[in-house]
Amino acid sequence: MDNIAIKFEGEIVDLQTAQQMGIEGEGIELDDSPESLEVLRHSTAHLMAQAIKSLYPEAEFYVGPVVKEGFYYDFKVDSEIGEGDLKKIEKTMIGFAKKKHEITKYDISMDEAKAKFADDHLKLAVMERIPSDTVSIYKQGEFEDLCRGPHLPNTKLIRNFKLTKLAGAYLGGDSKNEMLTRIYGIAFASKEALKNHMLMLAEAEKRDHRKIGREMALFTFREEVGAGFPIWLPAGARMRSRLEDLLFKAHRKRGYEPVRGPEMLRSDLWKTSGHYQNYGENMYFTNIDDVEFGVKPMNCVGHIKVYEHDLHSYRDLPLKYFEYGVVHRHEFTGALHGLFRVREFTQDDAHIFCTSDQIEEQIIEVVDFVDKIMTTFNFDYKMMVSTKPEKAVGDDRVWEVSTQALKNAMDTHKLPYEIDEGGGAFYGPKIDIKITDAIGREWQCGTIQLDFNLPKRFELEYTGEENNKIQPVMIHRAILGSFERFIGILTEHYAGEFPMFIAPTQVAIVPIAQTHNDYAKMIHDKLLDIGADSEIYKSNDSLNKRIRTAEKTRVPMLIVVGDEEVENSSVAIRDRRSREQSNSSLDEFLKMIQEKINEVNF
RNA sequence: GCUGGCAUAGCUCAGUUGGCUAGAGCAGCUGAUUUGUAAUCAGCAGGCCCGGGGUUCAAAUCCUCGUGCCAGCACCA
Numbered sequence: 001m002d003n004i005a006i007k008f009e010g011e012i013v014d015l016q017t018a019q020q021m022g023i024e025g026e027g028i029e030l031d032d033s034p035e036s037l038e039v040l041r042h043s044t045a046h047l048m049a050q051a052i053k054s055l056y057p058e059a060e061f062y063v064g065p066v067v068k069e070g071f072y073y074d075f076k077v078d079s080e081i082g083e084g085d086l087k088k089i090e091k092t093m094i095g096f097a098k099k100k101h102e103i104t105k106y107d108i109s110m111d112e113a114k115a116k117f118a119d120d121h122l123k124l125a126v127m128e129r130i131p132s133d134t135v136s137i138y139k140q141g142e143f144e145d146l147c148r149g150p151h152l153p154n155t156k157l158i159r160n161f162k163l164t165k166l167a168g169a170y171l172g173g174d175s176k177n178e179m180l181t182r183i184y185g186i187a188f189a190s191k192e193a194l195k196n197h198m199l200m201l202a203e204a205e206k207r208d209h210r211k212i213g214r215e216m217a218l219f220t221f222r223e224e225v226g227a228g229f230p231i232w233l234p235a236g237a238r239m240r241s242r243l244e245d246l247l248f249k250a251h252r253k254r255g256y257e258p259v260r261g262p263e264m265l266r267s268d269l270w271k272t273s274g275h276y277q278n279y280g281e282n283m284y285f286t287n288i289d290d291v292e293f294g295v296k297p298m299n300c301v302g303h304i305k306v307y308e309h310d311l312h313s314y315r316d317l318p319l320k321y322f323e324y325g326v327v328h329r330h331e332f333t334g335a336l337h338g339l340f341r342v343r344e345f346t347q348d349d350a351h352i353f354c355t356s357d358q359i360e361e362q363i364i365e366v367v368d369f370v371d372k373i374m375t376t377f378n379f380d381y382k383m384m385v386s387t388k389p390e391k392a393v394g395d396d397r398v399w400e401v402s403t404q405a406l407k408n409a410m411d412t413h414k415l416p417y418e419i420d421e422g423g424g425a426f427y428g429p430k431i432d433i434k435i436t437d438a439i440g441r442e443w444q445c446g447t448i449q450l451d452f453n454l455p456k457r458f459e460l461e462y463t464g465e466e467n468n469k470i471q472p473v474m475i476h477r478a479i480l481g482s483f484e485r486f487i488g489i490l491t492e493h494y495a496g497e498f499p500m501f502i503a504p505t506q507v508a509i510v511p512i513a514q515t516h517n518d519y520a521k522m523i524h525d526k527l528l529d530i531g532a533d534s535e536i537y538k539s540n541d542s543l544n545k546r547i548r549t550a551e552k553t554r555v556p557m558l559i560v561v562g563d564e565e566v567e568n569s570s571v572a573i574r575d576r577r578s579r580e581q582s583n584s585s586l587d588e589f590l591k592m593i594q595e596k597i598n599e600v601n602f
Numbered sequence: 603g604c605u606g607g608c609a610u611a612g613c614u615c616a617g618u619u620g621g622c623u624a625g626a627g628c629a630g631c632u633g634a635u636u637u638g639u640a641a642u643c644a645g646c647a648g649g650c651c652c653g654g655g656g657u658u659c660a661a662a663u664c665c666u667c668g669u670g671c672c673a674g675c676a677c678c679a
Contacts, residue, residue, distance in 0.1 A: 167674030168605035179605050223670045332603050481679040513636045548640035
């Protein structure tokens with residue numbers, strides 16, 4: 001197979017550029033490796049632009065980069081483009097690919113380029129952002145585009161692609177700017193890879209927690225209740241409470257004390273904390289007897305008040321307060337999405353008040369806690385250190401010290417992490433935990449935030465060894481993040497087939513005939529005694545129908561009981577996946593269920 | 603919040619260019635059937651067609667303002 005580009009000093013360099021510069025390097029072939037796909041997708045974006053230009057001659061183009069899930073191109077045309085037009089554009093693309101245009105490259109000066117694209121105000125906007133004096137132009141057939149590459153040598157290499165989405169996007173990603181049209185696409189070297197990708201997308205759709213949540217009656221939303229306010233139905237609430245109970249014990253084991261703050265606090269406090277100034281637009285306010293109150297968007301202020309209730313000595317630290325804190329945040333309507341983005345949610349929130357000497361061990365302890373939980377649910381995860389954002393309180397030196405403290409903790413324990421510049425909370429830097437689910441998607445859940453600012457603003461202190469007053473450090477942390485989002489993620493991760501220890505219902509019992517209902521009820525009660533929920537399928541339907549109905553609920557365990565089972569005090573277990581049956585004595589069955597529920601501890 | 607699309611029974615969806623009592627499957631209820639491992643049969647019931655305004659002899663259908671949902675942007679637990 002021919003090379004499509006080379007790797008030179010760690011950079012992908014296309015053949016056109018390599019020739020220009022007279023360099024050689026390790027060859028990159030057209031396959032489904034990350035390097036190859038980078039080049040392929042970039043050129044596919046150009047091919048799409050070429051097709052759009054031929055269909056809509058007035059089209060102006062902004063940028064067309066390669067992104068994690070393929071590529072996109074932002075552009076502007078006079079006519080409306082709808083989903084239906086994607087097929088037409090795809091066809092035109094295939095036409096151009098078949099013409100086997102060679103993709104060539106040449107350099108021109110910035111002034112020449114500005115003259116060349118004088119009637120394309122978007123390209124001119126792109127050039128405004130390029131500091132260099134010369135720019136490169138890639139040409140395929142009649143179509144030319146300002147681009148730094150890298151690109152394929154010929155359009156004929158583009159075969160397996162699909163345009164996936166059509167949407168609006170702001171110029172430069174800034175909501176103050178004009179809106180352009182964006183078309184997303186995906187391309188692969190092999191047909192199979194494209195097919196697998198489309199299958200993955202279909203699988204993701206099947207796992208959509210909004211769909212499964214409705215089918216399993218976990219939660220619902222209602223127009224008359226308001227956007228972003230979830231309603232937990234019995235099955236969902238059972239599951240959630242199992243999760244809450246497990247996590248409660250785990251916190252107690254690690255020395256956390258449960259506390260609880262009020263849902264709303266006087267605005268003066270939010271002014272002291274800085275939320276009023278920095279987070280106010282996300283908060284809900286109300287007036288009571290001429291005093292303004294803010295509904296809490298975070299739990300930290302409440303926990304600070306818990307800390308302030310008593311005088312503390314260095315001997316007391318670290319103090320760890322936790323709360324399943326219900327918070328309200330005014331999210332943009334367009335951001336709301338099932339349980340993933342809501343306006344009212346419950347965080348598994350905790351605040352650790354400690355000395356600066358204890359920061360490292362406390363962070364490591366939390367990271368360890370996170371690890372225990374995420375591995376229990378079979379999630380891979382990675383960590384990101386986020387630094388000071390634009391809107392922030394506290395002086396730069398404090399930010400530097402705390403950011404460094406987070407990095408040190410990670411470094412000394414050889415924990416890998418990535419940096420997210422400007423991604424911190426307004427009061428301090430943080431470590432975010434990003435988990436990867438069963439079909440490879442990433443989600444942000446837990447967060448560990450280091451805070452020197454709130455203790456200072458509230459003038460918190462403890463008494464040191466020399467009877468001096470010292471300011472404690474605050475660590476904000478959540479592990480699941482919120483029950484809402486985490487359960488949404490779990491639903492998609494397991495495709496609704498939850499493991500026994502959190503499933504809304506542990507066992508489905510199908511009596512063969514009415515005469516077996518009493519036996520079923522007896523098993524149901526015994527299951528309750530060992531903390532398992534079950535449902536008896538005794539409706540006036542055929543046996544086959546009832547088994548089908550039970551299986552469709554995605555319950556982890558299904559048993560069938562008839563004369564034989566009643567007589568022998570046993571159960572017939574049906575495996576949902578293999579449809580195979582096995583028999584067990586009732587006692588053994590109960591023991592097995594109990595073990596499966598209890599085997600998990602965080 | 604912005605751009606575009608959508609809103610009909612609990613769920614999934616039909617409903618001609620505006621024109622008769624708005625339909626189907628599943629779920630629900632009633633009855634018959636009592637079943638040994640993924641849909642037994644029959645009947646019944648169920649709709650302010652998202653909400654306000656309007657256009658029209660006539661609106662589920664057209665216009666308008668809301669609300670909610672979907673995709674993307676922006677934002678984020």
